[in-house]
Amino acid sequence: MKTDIAVVGSGLAALTAVRALRQAGRDVTLVWPGLTSLYFLAATVDVLGYADVGAGGAVQNPSDGVARLIAEHPDHPYALAGLPALQAGLALLLDWFKEAGLDWQGSPTRNLMLPTATGTPKPSCLVPVTMAAGDLDDPMPIVLCGFAGYQDFAPELAASNLQRSWAKGSRRVTAVRIGLPGFNPDRLFTSIDIARRFEEPSFVTEVGALIQAAIPAGPVRIGLPAVLGLTRTRDIHAALMARAGHPVFEIPTLPPSVPALRLFDRLRKQLQETGTELIWAAPAHAAEVHNRRCTRISLKAAGREQPLEARAFILALEDWVDGAFRAGVHLVREPFFGNVIAEHPKPADRTAPSLFSPQPYAQLGYRVTDHLQPADEAGTPLADNVFIAGGAIAGYDPSGTKSRGGMAVATGYRAAQEALAA
């Protein structure tokens, strides 16, 4: 197989890169390693929620926050990608989402504080419109509404937490549960089962009526688990609000994340509809390099190794969930150049004592040049026409600062620009 530019990955970094390359009129082949866990977890694009992993309040303006981060940490992946790449990448995404029929909103200069399923305020940059009414800058009281027998969104837990922390306890949050028509609490059902039923207009009307009956009239907004359909979300959301008589917003649930399924499925289809070659469930590895140019990589597709030739390659794997690296007991290797990227006398050295601290393992990855090329220890590119994007870049753990999405978008965009020039 031959292509102009090959992009490997299944997250936002890969998608951003593909979109940027397509807009520049290039032929692209997207290699998806398969359904990854992030696919089931993602819900918003978080650019920079907190300046530091330790204490400190949320970042209000992510662009300013990233600019400060770049000034203080010139080696940070955000610094390598550059603020313009972040801004252009976010604009490109919003534009693309609109074209694909996905209603998203947001601006690089403002974080929205939205409640999570534990009732914790969380700063996000780009969000689905169906979540936006959860904005905690708005003082309107909130009723969190769960479903009988549904365990993946707990309104009682979330309401208690949100009531305590939102504007220092001065706002009103309550919890309610309704029974969903046709869902017996003693039978197993998942977020996706509910989302499918919401695709039926009669179900939306019934649930809207139940919400209206359960929640007295008055100025409140309703937080629901994010299960309002898989494809017709905009219509479902509007119809539900009209019937319920209150503003409604979605809150991401435990996996599977319906917002993530909506997003990735729609974008994947849109790419295919517009002529991007897509190779599905094909883990890639083994870059062949001659004179510092990668000529091809190998795909494990359909039970055999298949070479993929390209003029440039973007490796946009999202850390461990995408299988970006292989961790043995002591050595961590990357699969494209076969290099050892870290060695640990003890496996526990890869971890912090607390799950909630920055993790050494999450910071492992490719050392990269200013052009995002994978580099050796001296900083020399391993290949001039290979570019790394997303979580596979060494040196940061985006979990604590809530910045995975933004870094993926910025580095994905920047990698695309580099690949265009290569």
Add this chain to the structure above:
Amino acid sequence: MPDLSTGVVVIGGGSTGAGVLRDLAMRGIDAVLVEKGDLASGTTGRSHGLLHSGGRYCVNDEAAAIECVEEGRILRRIAPSTIEDTGGYFVSVTEEDTEWEPRFVEGCRKTGITCERISVDEARRREPALSKQVRTAFWVPEDGHLDPFFLVLGNVESARRRGAKVMTYTQVQGFLREGEQVTGVRLRDVVSGTETTIGCQAVINATGAWSGLVARLLGVEVKVVPMKGIMVVLSHRLAHAAINRCHKPGDGDIIVPALSVAILGTTAAKVSNPEELPIEWGEVRQMIDDGAMMLDGVTTARAMRAYAGVRPLYDLGAEAEGREMSRNFAVIDHEQRDGVKGFTSIVGGKVTTYRLMAERVVDLVARRLGVTTVCTTAQVPLDDGERPMDELRHRPAALGVPKPHGDEAPLQPLLCECEMVRPADVTPWLADPAVRGLEDIRRRTRSGMGPCQAAICSYRLAARLVTDRGLSGEAATAAMGDFLESRWRGVRHVFWGSQLRQAQVTSGLHLELLNLDRQLAMDRDVAS
């Protein structure tokens, strides 16, 4: 005046204490068990879960082996719900092991252990994972898996039905005395800090590795040697039966199929404090390497976590060290030995012989109290309540939880998909005051013990703390954080392979999607 009065206070909520409580209750003696943590949270719950046939001890410690044989047979009668009758193999993998064989065979014969030599081909036909290094194999049908949590719960619930009481998270601070007579205990709730006293006629110290520390509160000495052992949990069973190495008992020579997982054990290292059991990488590595000598797949299976337990070896005064020391137990009559009336210690032993240990110590205490009722714990099954024991604890097989593809019964909701725990299975435990945190729910239901190590069920359980217990969001979220942290402490010692992928999913869910790290930090800041 003490806050509460009873006949006997039992200190320690492991298998021994639970067995003692049941034995007392069955003889009609009023009793209260106090435990500074949760039931089965010390040595018992941190054992490897091997129900010993006795084969391990039959050469070096005939008395211990005979006890295992007898007690194993009794347990199969009185507590079948807690046992999986896997049988076991003793395999030799080196030439040195082969030299041990005649002594092993002779030991089995002398101690009455059923043992059958089978060809390696036959052994491999039954257990295809046996390594190429296996040279000889003995089938020992009376090895098995003993579920230590369920065993303790079964004893405690049986005792509760007969009026006994249990106080968890209650630490003994000191004793009430009148002259030489112990008349009660002073207690402190380790969570709330509330102090109480219980008046009693006798105290039984069943605290195993902690018994020296408890006895010291009375100024008497119990020479117990806390001996640390490391275990590694693999994500699935590698063999149908327990696999023992046929050699002089040493490290890393046991692999137990424990319900949904395989447990590799164990080591022996003296420690000064039973509370501090650091897990060293060398020990973990040794478990994997030694295990791989007996079974293929040990190095490629996913290691899920490592944990450490502490055995209470009783120093009988011999020169013996470590494994050379007896796994026998002793009843210490402090009235006779130290002139302290109403205080008795039961030390040494092992989970397999917990019932016998209880019988011996209660025989003495009952006699002192003038109670002549004989012990019936060997005859009356644990499962003698109205509610079958299998319902006490979720048992997918026994309860008939349908398979996803079956259509004969509706698929029931699950709270923990890894271990197939249903929402209804945690309901009675949320109503039990002995249950405080989510680890306590885990010990009773297995929720959180599977491959995702509580990533999913921690949230669902925290939600239940709010709805079923009326806890605040803050307390429930703190419990959720504690649960995830306690799982993480075991996970991080076996951090290679797909563990990293799992960890990123856990962190993606809890840090990136829920923002739990900030919630916990926020609540800590407010608290301080």
